[in-house]
Amino acid sequence: MxxxxxxxxxxxxxxxxxxxxxxxxxxxxxxxxxxxxxxxxxxxxxxxxxxxxxxxxxxxxxxxxxxxxxxxxxxPSVHFDVIPALSGTSIVPTIDALGVIETCTAASCIVAADAAAKAGNVSLIEIRMAAGLAGKAYVTMTGDVGSVNASVDAGVEGVGDGGPVLSHVVIPSPSDGLKAQLF
CATH class of the missing domain: 3.30.70.1710 (BMC (bacterial microcompartment) domain)
Incomplete structure (x- = not known):
């Protein structure tokens, strides 16, 4: 496809x-x-x-x-990480810094994920859409702290007029316990 x-x-x-x-x-x-x-x-x-x-x-x-x-x-030119993250098939061997963008709609989350992936040297971990989230969605990504910061900023900006961004965060060094919950 x-x-x-x-x-x-x-x-x-x-x-x-x-x-x-x-x-x-x-x-x-x-x-x-x-x-x-x-x-x-x-x-x-x-x-x-x-x-x-x-x-x-x-x-x-x-x-x-x-x-x-x-x-x-x-x-028009979706980043190659978006579909695996959307389908839960991303392969991310290690998690360095963790970035998270949470949106009001699933569609705006996909737009944020694409913009984030294009902006920095990050790997998308997952795009979680609406299931058990009251219609909200979020994308998680990893990379070095500078790249994750740049990508989260670009993803937030990339949503534009779409569903608003509810929250976003960069965790420079997530705990092993949190990392284990991401897969």
Missing amino acids: NLRTIGCVELNSVALGMHTADEMLKAAQVELVMARPTCPGRYIVVVTGDTGSVNSSVEVGREIGADMVVDWFTI
């Missing part, structure tokens, strides 16, 4: 989310990366394909979802 361009629509309705996912796939030559319910009763759809097709698909998703759309994005 070519994951250079990804697009997302996050909705406040599971039923309308499923309908939106179906229409997004029918509207353009895109592949489905993810379509699933999240907390609290939301639904997220992520597609990939060439930039024009993804833009068209997301636009159709926004039209179908109408006032139930919570957040959305298109990222």
Whole structure:
């Protein structure tokens, strides 16, 4: 699956989310990366394909979802760490400094993660989306302290007009007990 361009629509309705996912796939030559319910009763759809097709698909998703759309994005050149972090398959051998960005929506967290990964020499650990988080999401990353600081700042800035960033932190030297909980 070519994951250079990804697009997302996050909705406040599971039923309308499923309908939106179906229409997004029918509207353009895109592949489905993810379509699933999240907390609290939301639904997220992520597609990939060439930039024009993804833009068209997301636009159709926004039209179908109408006032139930919570957040959305298109990222033309997604960082290669984003999809493994999103699917929980990242391989991070050691954790140095730890950076965390917490957002109000899953879509804005993916945008923050992409911006953070592009800004510094960091490895994304995980993008945790909404499950058991009341609709919030967070991304964790590691690297040297300077890189993690720069990446967290860029991720916060990268969210822009999307769902607001609730909190962010850099832990220069996390305890072994905390590190063990990250995997």
